[in-house]
Structure formats: structure tokens, C-alpha cells
Amino acid sequence: MAGLNVRFQFDAGALAKALPRMADPIAAAATLAVSEVSDDLKNAARADIGAAGFSRKWQNALRVQVFPKGRRASIDAAGFLYHKIPYSAVFEEGARIRGQPYLWLPLPTVPVGRRGTRLTAANFEARTGQKLVTIKRRSGPPLLGAAISAGPRARNISLAQLRRGRGGRGAVRVVPLFVGVSTATIKKRFHIGQLARQAAGRLPAAYAAALKVQ
Numbered sequence: 001m002a003g004l005n006v007r008f009q010f011d012a013g014a015l016a017k018a019l020p021r022m023a024d025p026i027a028a029a030a031t032l033a034v035s036e037v038s039d040d041l042k043n044a045a046r047a048d049i050g051a052a053g054f055s056r057k058w059q060n061a062l063r064v065q066v067f068p069k070g071r072r073a074s075i076d077a078a079g080f081l082y083h084k085i086p087y088s089a090v091f092e093e094g095a096r097i098r099g100q101p102y103l104w105l106p107l108p109t110v111p112v113g114r115r116g117t118r119l120t121a122a123n124f125e126a127r128t129g130q131k132l133v134t135i136k137r138r139s140g141p142p143l144l145g146a147a148i149s150a151g152p153r154a155r156n157i158s159l160a161q162l163r164r165g166r167g168g169r170g171a172v173r174v175v176p177l178f179v180g181v182s183t184a185t186i187k188k189r190f191h192i193g194q195l196a197r198q199a200a201g202r203l204p205a206a207y208a209a210a211l212k213v214q
Helices: 013-018 020-051 056-060 123-128 160-164 191-214
Strands: 004-009 062-068 078-083 096-108 133-135 142-148 172-186
Touching: 020 062, 020 142, 056 062, 056 142, 078 172, 096 142, 123 160, 133 172, 142 160
Parallel strands: none
Antiparallel strands: 004 078, 062 078, 096 172, 133 142, 142 172
16 A cells, blocks of 8 residues: 655746746745645644544654755646655555455453553564464454453553563463454545645735735
8 A cells, every 4th residue: 555645736826937037936835835835734634633543653753745855946846745664654544454264353351552552463573572363263363362360350461560460370261362354344534645736725815924924
């Protein structure tokens, strides 16, 4: 899945060619307009990602780059919006994902780390030092779990408990952590394309305002 990116540009070149003496103020106005609209778009898009329930890391991974770099004035100034997480576009467009053979989705028992992200089946062993075990069931989707020392059946399992695993004295119990599904539907959760179109629509007014101060 391609990453999320949008490019927008205000075309002031035709006017500058017709009025050579105004090339410099036109370039400055075009660059200022693109820069201001780009900053507004970045803030709005990050707020949209946050409103969808995504972490600060996801919000800050959305970037806007203005060209030419260094905020140098150019008639051909352009803004480029992109997201550093490669699969971010799936939340803009929605998708249906198939497992091979399963997608392992975290259950509420999976602890949340300091950065607000849960353990995954893929990084579980590296993060805890123990392997996931298959929990046999007579019916229903398959489960993966891990062994911890038996104790009060608290709703929330800590990362420290999972790292200790079978350590200590006493009985051991296996806690379900992941459920396997063959397919999963990801709904559209971002509206960044819409925000980008709205931002592009504000460019002419931003350009006119910037040209007045040149």
C-alpha cells in the first residue's frame, strides 16, 4: 500500500512572464501563500489523525514540505504533504486485508507500552523473551496466548508479568492475547484528501493577500 501523499501548487508563472518587472514580488507572494496554506494544512491534517484516535507519533509523522527548500522565493513554489508511515494511506482509503492464513489481532489483555502502542504477535517474543502458544478451542477463531504465574485474574496484564512468564513459584496459567481472523476490513478514518482540496482552494485568496504586502 503506497504512502499517503498530496502535491498542490499555485501557478503564477503565466502572470510573471507577462509582467517581468513583477517577477520577484510575484515569486515572494506565491512562496508565502504556499507556505502559509501548507502550515494550515499540516495542523488540520494532524488534528484529523488525532481525532481518529491515533497517537501523537502518528500525528507527527505527517509532514508538509515546501519547495524550493529553505523557503527561497519561487514562482513555482509548491507544497508536498506526505506521511512517514508507509501504510498510512490504508486509513485514508479503507481496505480489506487477508491473512496468511491469519491476521492476529490484539485482545484487550495485551498491555499497552509507554508510547501508547500494543504488543503485536510479530514482536511479542522480542519484547517479552517468551513464545506465544496456541490455545486449543472446540469452536471459534484460533487464539494465541502466553504463560504467566497464576495469581489474581486481573483484567489488565502488565508487560512485566509477560516478561517474567513462568517465573516464580506456584501454578501457571495461559492468558489469551491474540485472536486470529482470516480477513479484516479497515474503514476510512482519515479525511486528509478532503482537507488538501480545501487548502488548495484557499491558495488564490492567500496569494492575493500576500501580494498586497510585497
